[in-house]
Amino acid sequence: MALAVTSSSSSTAASTSFFSRIASSSDPKAPQIGSFKVPERPNGSSGVVNLTQRRSLVMRVNAEPQRRDSIVPLAATIATPEVSEKQDEEDYEQLARDLENASPLEIMDKALEKFGNDIAIAFSGAEDVALIEYAHLTGRPFRVFSLDTGRLNPETYRLFDDVEKRYGIHIEYMFPDAVEVQALVRTKGLFSFYEDGHQECCRVRKVRPLRRALKGLKAWITGQRKDQSPGTRSEIPVVQVDPVFEGMDGGIGSLVKWNPVANVKGNDIWTFLRTMNVPVNALHSQGYVSIGCEPCTRPVLPGQHEREGRWWWEDAKAKECGLHKGNIKQDAAQLNGNGVAHENGTATDADIFDTQNVVSLSRSGIENLAKSEERKEPWVVVLYAPWCQFCQAMEQSYVELADKLAGSGVKVGKFRADGEQKEYAKSELQLGSFPTILLFPKHSSRPIKYPSEKRDVDSLMAFVNALR
Template sequence: MALAVTSSSSTAVSNSSFPRFSSSSEPKALQFGSFSILDKPRVVSGALNLSQRHSLVKPVRAEPQRKDSTVPLAATTVASEVDEKQELHYEQLASDLENASPLEIMDKALEQFGNDIAIAFSGAEDVALIEYAHMTGRPFRVFSLDTGRLNPETYRLFDAVETRYNIHIEYMFPDAVEVQALVRTKGLFSFYEDGHQECCRVRKVRPLRRALKGLRAWITGQRKDQSPGTRSEVPVVQVDPVFEGLDGGIGSLVKWNPVANVKGHDIWNFLRTMNVPVNALHSQGYVSIGCEPCTRPVLPGQHEREGRWWWEDAKAKECGLHKGNIKQEDAAQLSGNGKGTTDANATVADIFNSQSVVSLSRTGIENLVKLENRKEPWLVVLYAPWCPFCQAMEESYVDLAEKLEGSGIKVGKFRADGEHKDFAKQQLELGSFPTILFFPKHSSRPIKYPSEKRDVDSLLAFVNALR
């Protein structure tokens, strides 16, 4: 898909980079890839119409100009104390709102920040955020990051949302020069070889940073259950630990997460009940939706984030937009540096706990590899208990083990992170967690399960084909 940009450098991102709202009734077409989205004058939800509100609101992408000056040490100290008080204030507010509904949290956010707050909309379930904002009856703003590599279905969703809610999404685009340099130097699909972080930084993180420079707060669709390894302690409101707001400096931006405590299935029940537009890709098995080259449907037994950057290990399933919500101990767990089990890893509850699943030690798995004439075949999962994708298949794997009891096939598990990771990579073909191996009865070489379908029927079909 062609990259849609409006300027050739980040410094050129100015008022002219965003759609102007005129009184003309003649629609203008914005070109996205192979089809157009009509730029129609619309009226925003709430008391002000959009053109009136636009004159009152600082552009979402504005980077404020600040005069260079020498700040006295005393003033710096006072500012630091203010930041600490602000952080404590929002920690208390997060505690007070912990059991509040998403609607109540959204209303509080819009009430406190008015025109200086905006909803970050990436499609998918983020429609729920806009529906909650609409239900408050307050004016609200919406911005979105157009990476230039989104699915056509995502662009169509954007247009449907604008139409339903009578709003105009404020699009942020990556810097054309940076994208050009990346593609010319490393090609269109370099992220398949060296990881997605560099591409995400150019196409998502930096445009987001520019957008947030024009705000004092933003609203996201983060949920704790989206990625148990990295988002398990997302608060409903916090001082953003990474990005800067309108006033500049860490602590100048507040981040609201109204659906942090809501389960994914509850979000979908809400969307169906309200009959709002959703991304057509959801009906094709997509759950978490990002850029087209980096997103695919989720298979049975997989966690929803496994549809993103599927060629990478669990440690890389974040793009950088919410890295401030990754706990330090989570980072240690996800590093997979092979230097031994950290204290953080040691405290994670083990998984696949069942009398039907044999827990293999390092010596046990080594002996299993060495045996050329086994008395019975083995099915073994190489796992890490902190891995959300291992957690997602726990139920199906345990069910399979119970079904195979008495069949002559042993079902086992081997924890292959920490100090065992290098061994597992070299001797057991570990690529990412989880890896499933079948050790035949009369062969020394294990057979790696080739599919990412981890439901009971798929795993059983694999075993029956080899037993």
């Protein structure tokens, strides 16, 4: 059929008449313009869906998510098509191998591409800002959430505000349950973690809020690095099925965990941050490296590992809060600081402080030394575990101390205080965490504990010279 167009008015009228006939036609083969023809539903609803209505049923992946008080409500508002085909299950172990040598930017881009609005960056307010910068550089939309424990440093809150303004985003904050926090504080006080360990407080203030947040996601992005804690994170893959937490679909395997900077060294992260001139936590310039809650974080000294600033009153192997429990290598056997399990504390690692100038003391030897009230010479003794990364870090300075004190009248010794000896060392030798350094004076029965975190040879020598 041909339509003659003579004027704009006649064209309009003809067009109107044409589309009216199309819309009223009962021919199932008639073309549908401006609408979709779908099968009649059992409930008798209309089978015609307007294009605008149809689009509203599809999640706008490229749209900036609205600000919400938590992740879960946001996820609950996402409308999905009524009929969807189940995607083939991804082999994430193979994907991790494929991306093992990929850059953080490439890994981040892959994560955002695969999961769109169902993935979010976990931002702790430390160098995790690198993750946000990588996400920004991909050009893709991204979401960020953070756990506000209620005990963060003021500098951390200021960083949150700076990050939101720089990137034009709204961080989705998750808070602990007020009733649980109230019960914990009323029962045990504000600082119970100094006495019975940090796990309970972290469980209430961090782990449970994280669990709620992840229930609204299909994947999350973390700033875990292998070099952050060699004892617990040394085998982090760049992507994995989360072995601990569940996603929005529920059940094991319903959440994917991405670790784009797993293979990046801490120094390289900081080079990237300085190069890109991104905002960072002001505490970093005050000696803080790994930053958590204010009561449980302190600066580290030169030569100390970054995790020594977290929960410093506990053993090195406990330097985790539970957020990344699935990445902690553990066994029924004792877990050492390098992630290697020893049955009942029996060593399979090479010993440390192994030099002719350091005397290895047995249990009876250290007992005799501790009981003696009239020693012929003073002793310096380190209580250690060969698997402890902090003991390993001070090995060179302690050996150098022994060399300097050789022939000076001061004996230098070591006592392995883990495994079966640990309880004795804690009750009789003031062991708090590894390493613990003691000076047994010549004319005193009680040993003096080295109080400083400085473990360089000059600081150790000053301690000995002041007391011997």
